[in-house]
Amino acid sequence: MPGLHQNQLYSLADPTYYETPARLPDEGTRFALDRRAALPGWDKGRSGLWTSLRPEGAPVTEQGWKIHVSTVPEEAAATLRETVRICLRHGVPVKFLRSRQALALMSDKYMARGSSGKFITVYPPDEPAFLRLVAELSAALDGRRGPYILSDLRIGDAPVYVRYGSFTDRWCRAADGSTVPALRAPDGRLVPDERDVVFRVPPWVTVPPELGPHLAARAAARDDSFPYVVERALQFSNAGGIYLARHRESGERVVLREARPHCGLDSAGDDAVTRLHREHRALRRLAGLECVPRVHGVRTVWEHHFLVEEHVEGRTLFEEIVARYALVRGERSDAELAAYRAWVDEVTDRLASALAAVHARGLRFGDLHPANIVLRPDGRLVLIDFEYATELDDPSPFAGAFGMQAPPGTAGAEADAYALWSTWLHMLMPLTEMAGHDRRKALVLERWARDRYRLGPDAGPPRPAALTPAAGRTDPVAGLLTGTQPDWGRLRTLLTAGIHAAATPERLDRLFPGGPDGFASGGVCAAHGAAGVLHALRHAGAEVPPEWVRWLADASLRRPPERAGGLLDGLPGAAAVLAALGEGDAAVELLERTSAGPPPPGADLATGRAGRALAALRVTRATGGPGACPPPEVFRTASDLARLARGETVPGLTAPPSAGLLRGLSGAALLHLELYELTGERHLLDSARDILHREAAHCVRMPGGSVQVKDGRRHLLYLDQGSGGFALVARAYLDHREDPLLSGLLPGVRQGCVLEFVREPGLFTGRAGLTATAHALDTAPADGPARTAPAPDVLASVRNLTWHLVQRDDRLLVPGAGLRRFSADLATGSAGLLLALHTLAASPVTPDSPTGPRALLSLLTLG
Template identity: 65%
Template sequence: MPGLHQTQLYCLADRTYYETPARLRDADARYPLDSDPPPEGWRRIAGGLWTSLLPENGEPAGQGWKIHVSTVPEEAERTLADTAAVCRAHGVPFKFLRSERALLLMSGKYMARTGAGKFITLYPPDETVFLRVLDELTRALTGRRGPYILSDLRIGDAPVYVRYGAFVSRWCLDEHGERVLALRHPSGELVPDERGVVFRVPPWVTVPDALRPHLAARAAAADAGFPYVVSKALQFSNAGGIYLARHRETGHRVVLREARPHSGLDEAGDDAVTRLHREHRALTALAGLDCVPEVYGVRTVWEHHFLIEEHIEGTTLLEEIVGRFALLHTSGTDAELALYTDWVASVTERLTEALAAVHARGLRFGDLHPSNIIIRPDGRVALIDFEYATDLDDRDTPVAGAPGLQPPPGTAGAEADDYALWATWLYMLMPIMEMAGHDRAKALTLERWARRRYGLDAGAGPRRPAALRAAESAAGHEEETAALLDGPEPDWAGLRDRLVRGIHAGATPERTDRLFPGDPEVFSTGGSDVAHGAAGVLLALHRTGAPVPPAWTDWLADTARRRDPAAPGGLYGGLPGTAVVLSALGRREEGRELYERSAAAPPPASTDLLSGRAGIALAALRLARPDRAEDGPPDAKIDHDLLDAAARTAHDLDRLVRGASVPGLRAPASAGLLRGLSGAALLHLELHALTGDDQFLAAAGRALEAEAAHCVTMPDGTVQVKDGRRHYLYLDQGSGGFALVAGAYLARRADPGLAALLPGVVRGCSFEFVREPGLFTGRAGLVAAAGALSPDGCTAPGVLASVRNLSWHLVADEDRLLVPGAGLMRCSADLATGAAGLLLSLHFLSGGTEGARGVDRARDADGTRGSDGTRGSDGTRGSGGARGADKASGVPGPGKTRGAGRAPGAGEGGGGATALLELLTLG
């Protein structure tokens, strides 16, 4: 999953969906070298935010000493022209950021430090040319400005830097089994090209003599006699770091706030140094206030500026919320909620007083959010991070803030702080305020829900800001969404109809990088995979009876064929899963061909279902079975080669579980359906169903026993997977996914120990508060698991209540519903995090699997399927079908269900678990 910096990068080009930065709207800010015809004898290649110029008669070398040039916006065009002239003179390929807007974004505070500052990259063909060009370029650019590139060695007084690294994309696996960019070792072996924030040289590379004086200068600058010793790094960003430190002589503890020149640009174009000195001025003006840290001064060490201020004992408000939040850490009684809301009121009162004291000094804070508030041990509050603190009447300095907590554009002075105070109060009650970033009216929905749930009267909390009046008058769509979820039973058909409309509206078949908007991971997997790509979305549409245009299936097949067969991936992130989906969509031959291409690559070391061997073997089983739409004996057309391959993998996984060392395999570190041994257990169960061999059933039990060892019973009675200091309930990693497989196993063999864990898992999966809505790590997966495992099935009160709380997350867009993805920053249509996963979950919960799949109850004791799984001559399911299609939209209606929307066999000996597992694992 992408980190914060990568997620921020994919939020730049679009306000609604995660989008590749290459689609940034910057045509009006392109540099002439990008838009003008390339120089004679040169060719131009576009790639993301970068434009490359290469001599027509040559290609870059594979690796070597590369040169980076940094710049500031006002000098960029001149620096680019001068650098390009040197490159043309020596025939050196180079690339550059294509526009001023791209430069500003890549220099921003939240960009990854490893690549920050790089404006131009040169690829000299050998060391001789490298040194010649380096000398000429340094002389040409001496005196120019630019941010320091942390991964490189600086050359002289120019913004010119060097490092040894790869010129072309070659890949290898690192020590964690992750695919990373590679260098070729003199032995011929590919090894990781380490790209950190410290200058390093591969051990086999000799540093040229011409670089040694610059190495010495770097070492001398690092020993500048700074009187403080850093004891702990608290935070890093492209702007600099925040450190806990002690004075060398007195031992006095302080906080050092570092600012790197020309780095960490904000939307106003201010760099970190500008903001640091603004903070120093504000803290000086606010000296003596109890809610403000004492400031001790500013020092410059080499080129970096440090603000030295008081270290305030305590924890951030965000940490306090995580540790106290009543909807997670209590049973939710009125008395428990009252204790929490009393604490919220106390913190809010102190924050109100603190902001009033700041305003009385003529300043606004400008960056109020839970991470910038310290709760002292005695309960007093302190504000930190005054980078945006400025005069109350200043309308030029932007307001900062966390996503969803910022006031509307144009809100200034004390009013901006008042808005952030109200949003922070609401965040303490409902810590998903990112939703207000999609639609400000969503904050009103959260406020209404919170007041009702916590029993707060209309006067509780800060005054609602005037800046919300526009949202109040345009909140009709929020009421329409709530209406779909209210009542004794949700409007299943209405929800599915709007979700499908949202998926269809987001489709971009004209693009080659992705068909549907998804998590940022979609851009690293080629756009065709199951978890984040087109395969998962098309499967969800197909399984729920929604329209799947043939052109979309063509797109999936064409895109999958372009994927590098040397890195095929696994069930959810690669070709094996895509092969299964193509087969399910009627392209069996193409699916089998894709699978065979993937099988030619070396198998992964991981054992799990997500990307490892259990998932690949399960894909083989899915393809080995005959088309379920055909009549005749179910094993008449089983592909025994694929079945045998899956069985061999299952035996290897069982040996690993039993403690044997299996070359090329490593056991997962945690538990869960996708990331633990639950996937291996599921594989064993499927093989048992196909073969009747009880050895596979016994192996499934051993794998589940190993998974159960990761589970702990929490003080609230829930059963969760423990991983270090964290605990998980999810399908991806967590007890929810493990319990589904355990439920399917218990339908075949009794195990009191496993059975005892399930009630605690069901209780956890029915949690009232879930931060994200997605299938793999959010409410969609948890509520489906609760419905599958609960004795009352999908009509259990906790299950229906959880579905109703989807109103927190669903974003209305005309007659469509959009779903925010991981991190809640942008919307996603994918299976793992977005609308497709929610669609599949609601399909199961509404009873859409009954008859339509003929699951479990149509499976005979020997693993065969009964007639409920057959397909009629018109392509529809047999008489057991429950689809009842809505002819107007092509979206399935709620269908026939047991009672009010009960999934097949839910709570009845594991039938619901088996049905849900089939949906989740491409069955």
Template identity: 65%
Template sequence: MSVSGIQQTQLYCLADPTYYETPARLPDEETRYPLDSAPPPEGRRRVRNGLWTSLLPEDRELAEQGWKIHVSTVPEEAEATLRDTARICLAHGVPFKFLRSEQALLLMSDKYMARSGAGKFLTLYPPDETVFLRVLDELVPALAGRRGPYILSDLRIGDAPVYVRYGAFVARWCTDADGERVPALRHPSGELVPDERGVVFRVPPWVTVPEPLRPHLAARAAAGDTTFPYTVTESLQFSNAGGIYRARHRETGRQVVLREARPHSGLDAVGHDAVTRLHREHRALTALAGLDCVPEVHGVRSVWEHHFLIEEHIEGSTLLEEIVARFALLHGSGTDAELATYTAWVDSVTERLAQALAAIHARGFRFGDLHPTNVIIRPDGRLVLVDFEYATALDDQDTPVAGAPGLQAPTGTPGAESDAYALWATWLYMLMPIMEMAGHDRAKAVTLERWARRRYRLAADAGPIRPAALRAAEDRLGGEGEIAALLDGPVPDWAELRTRLIAGIHAGATPERTDRLFPGDPQAFATGGGDLAHGAAGVLYALHRVGAPMDPAWTDWLSDAARRRDPAAPGGLYGGLPGTAVVLSLLGRADEGRELFERAAAAPPSASADLLNGRAGIALAALRLARAGGRGSGGSAAASDLVTASDPDAKVDHDLVELALRTAHDLDRLVRGESVPGLAAPASAGLLRGLSGAALLHLELHALTGDDRHLRAAGRALEREAGHCVTMPGGTVQVKDGRRHLLYLDQGSGGVALVAQAYLARRAAPSLAALLPGVRRGCVLEFIREPGLFTGRAGLMAAAGQLSSEGRRAPDVLASVRNLSWHLLAEGDRLLVPGARLRRCSADLATGAAGLLLALHFLSGGGTGRGAAATAATAPPEADGTPGLLELLTLG
């Protein structure tokens, strides 16, 4: 996972142990600062946004942009710093915001928070440059000598934790060079341009730095240590705590690793900062010197305000990289011989890890942070442990242990025993690399171990001794037994799975909230909680398709959420108003759906060509609404004639059909290699993120109009998609995307194959037909890390059923369904589904329970067809009249 992905996941895991949740709902009432709850000062109004509280003038709005001031702090000085800064702001009429509580400050200073925003405790918005400079003149002396993290994006002023940068004060948005929507500044020309918020101080080219700031700018440029003897050759990792770099000694050429620690940054659970942990690591490495499993340490240096631990550079791969490269259930066909080879390697690694921990314990230390990325395997097979930030004396009761999710010992586990727990968990991770599931319930670790012992044919005494901390978990296996009972028979208990998944979805509904109706992926909070992929539209669509009961108030909620969405950023089929419009139409609100779609269509066209949020998806939404509405009397004569020729009795909205025809024409030009202004081809392939969506649009138009040009255009798009596919050593066909190989529906060969199958039902194409067996083989791979529809087991097992000549309940498909036991969580009479990254549960369509419900509905043969026209466009007719998977996935 990328660092940005870790940061986002961490941020949305703070407020709730079960679901991804906005940090604004953090239960921090006991540590709120008085200014957050006291009556606002006269002439001010209080505005809350997430973890931030703003005090703004009642009689005027913020300036659009300008020089802003940031103040950082440490927890023990925060209240005084807030009081002194607020006094100056109120005296000068300056609007400001602050983190509302000590708990919020601690969390936003965590190691995994974004570096660009790290350290910011207060933000001041002076109305003009004169006030800006006047406030600085008072604020810097008032806070002189106070402590706080360095704010990397800003210019520091004097010896106070006061920083400045030029930037936006209010939310303005524009599109950057990569087509992403980003915060914006207004150029003197009036054009909106990106407001760059990185980790380096920058000034927009049209802005003049005020004269009083120039000495501080010069001081920043002069900072550093010219005697530091190392030259950085590569950046290996960044976090809020600092960076890790590969470096070379300028005189000797010796390769080293520099571990950087930023003062007052990267706070952990007990408030220790990165510098405290770095010096703890230095003491441990010094005490453990000479052990083959420990890097040689070369000392500690301070450069400017940052501290650097200098240690031996270890050649080799991390244990995680070795697992990914070797994992037997992913590479190969899972024969007994292949599994035996892999388990022999696992046994060897485990034995060497045990020896390394024993050597460290013999010196009176615990390691405290064992997981696969903290183990390096040298080219000769020797193991080295890295990252000794939590290595302390075996009897240390104060320093917490660290560790990856699911691999940590219970709180309070003593030193050697905590390492023993992590050793057992790491052994199990090598066999089943989804140990995040044990973070939800340690009983899941017992289930995974039992599965692994059966599958790998392990001897009873294989692996490390099971930790004593798991004995209590073994007494709580009732829910795990219920899940097994639903899945382990010759045929899964489809009805009960459906009932319990629906119960879990219903129980998570929060119609009293305005930011979300159902818990889902964190991305839902950025789109208002109403979209198809991660929001209420997708959940309500799945419930509608399976015939589950729904509270009418939920449809009202969806409608209200759609109307709250910024019309300038309407999104696309799965991430915005077009998809919501189709769902509202399916739920009986066709006029409202059409109105929402028109709002979306009035915005500037998307630069993307794909189905997810691009033009293919928006045009497909138009076709869905055109079939449902049939009210349009306009449109071009060509659109009207084509539809009439195909079906004289068709009732369609010709305006929407014309929009789809224009889009399809542009997409075909793009596929042909022509330049289409404002439109870019996807870099990869897949149903949602590739040109398969364009091919599907052409198939829909062919079914609607009978025009063979659309069939030929679909073939061209699919041939281009096929160019991204490669055959892997095990015979599976996957999309190659850089170093990754993908099978999924959103990006990967699984989604490509579904559209190719629909195309092949209409026209022969041997090169496309040749891909399908290998794709299907990949869709039933035994190990799939996540359970979701777009990028997990739900989507792949459903695709395998759609592509199977044996029917959707082929034996290998049912075997994949049974392996849902790895992921499903029982909570009373409900089933919960972990979302993307497995850290919290989700009910959404893309990653959670709604998507799994839809996939099981398809595999069980539930429901009835939606009409010959729709089915003909999206999939070969099903023998039992039930909808095809492509129809279900694309709102057909």
């Protein structure tokens, strides 16, 4: 699953869809060297944000010592000219960021710390060339400025850094099963090319003696006079870390807020150090206020600046909302909602008083959201993170969480008031990101909250003037979902239109916009790429243009075998979809390529061996007919998975830590069920039972009665990981054999699938998948009569999609994971919702209808 950092990074290039940073619209800020034609004897290439220059016919060096150069925006053009001039004279390949905008992106607050600051990369062909270039570049660039590259060793006082690493694209499996860049060890094995925030070299590499003084300088930079001892890190970003520390002598606990020079640039171009000193000035000006942490000063250690402030005991408002929010647990009694409402009122009143106190000192806060508010154990409230606190009349941009920001140009006090109202709404309905896509969604959420919590018209802070609904500007989505039945046909038409409008068959990296993870698969995978979208369109009866099928086949065949992936993240899933679309030859070839690479270490269905085996079954049936014999490796995989579930050690295979259809072992149970139905061998059914009982051990009954999978501190219902997907497989097993343990869990799972509040709308981890699961369990219940139409509570859940869906012209858009951008993919976006609604709208129900558990399982596993 993509994290917050990845979602933010992939939100920079496009305001509508998650997009690779390489698509940054930066034509107006390109460097002259990017715009010019290559010199005679040199090849010029482009890849992502990078432009490369390489001598014609030069042999490719696989790995070695590479040189990085960093810079600041105002020195970038001159640093680039000087560095490339030296590389051209030495005939050494070089690549550089193509534009000033790309440079700002690589130093952004949300950029990965290990790669941040890299502006130019030089690829010396051997160690002597490396040492010559290091000496010349460090002399030529001495005194220039640039961010410190954490993964590298700095050379002298120049922004020149070095590390040993790979020069070419090679990949291997990391210990956690992910695919990572690789180095070739002396014995020929591919091993991870570690690109962490600490300079290190592979064990077989000897550091040249010429780098010794720079290693010594790095070690000498440690300042033992710093009076604080760090206990643990609270947060990391490219701007620096936030640490809980203790004073060496007094023992007082403090928070250290670190700022790295020239790093963590924001939209105004300010770096972390600029913002840290702004915060220090604001805290001094606000000294004495109960709602502001005490400040102890600023210290500089080596080149990093640290703001030292009071450690405020308590939890952030964000954490409190997660811990207290009633609707996510199904706690719907009037007393429980009244208690939560009273807490919201108390916090809102204290927050309004805190902002009034800050304003009385002539400052705006500028970055109000739940993660910047700490509630002490006694209920008192403290504002933290004053990086954007400026004069009340300061016109400079303010920050704010996505969806909680006032419109540009809003005055300081008014902008804080807007954020106060948004924070109040977020406590009642933690979906305020949707207002970042369409401000009308804030009013949709407010109306729902006032009705659900029985709030009077004067409850809460005054609604901002910017949110006054204009005539004729009501949200049109509600009309699609209200009434006795949702308008299934219109929903299908608008979702399909959105998918078609978003298609980009002219691109090589993706056909449809999806989640950020789709770019790692070349845009072909089932979860976030073209395979899943075409699968959904086919089953929903929508048009699948032949050129889209051709795109999927061509793009899949470009993927290297070592990056084959699994059923949902790679080539096996693409093969299953292509086989169903009539592209049998391409499907068979993809499976052959997959088997040529190393098997994945995971056992799950999404990325591991259970999914690969199911893909082989799908392709075999599509190309050889229903009675075609599965390949022998499918049975070997099933045997290995059964042994793993029994607790045996299977070399090279690891069990998932939790339960679920896609990320647990329920997918392995489904594989055994399908093989049992194909062969009639009872031991396969026994193995399915054993696996499902292992999965059931992860399930717990919640106070409200729902059954969910416990995963650490989380409780999950989803198809991806959770009790929903497990229940579908368990119900399919019960078609063959009674099992009181499994049948006893199903009603609680079904109850959980219609809880009121679901944060995301998607199929794998959202409302679409839960409603489809509830309806599938209704059509084949463990006991009692089957339903022939969606139950009232299922329809009520579907109607709450009004919170998420956005209509633009004649199409519907679906927000993806994190809700920051829209997605058309199967896992999180329009294709998944289209498939789920299709299962609800299909009528009448027959044994072959797509509403039963087996049919839904088939749809989810690309059958």
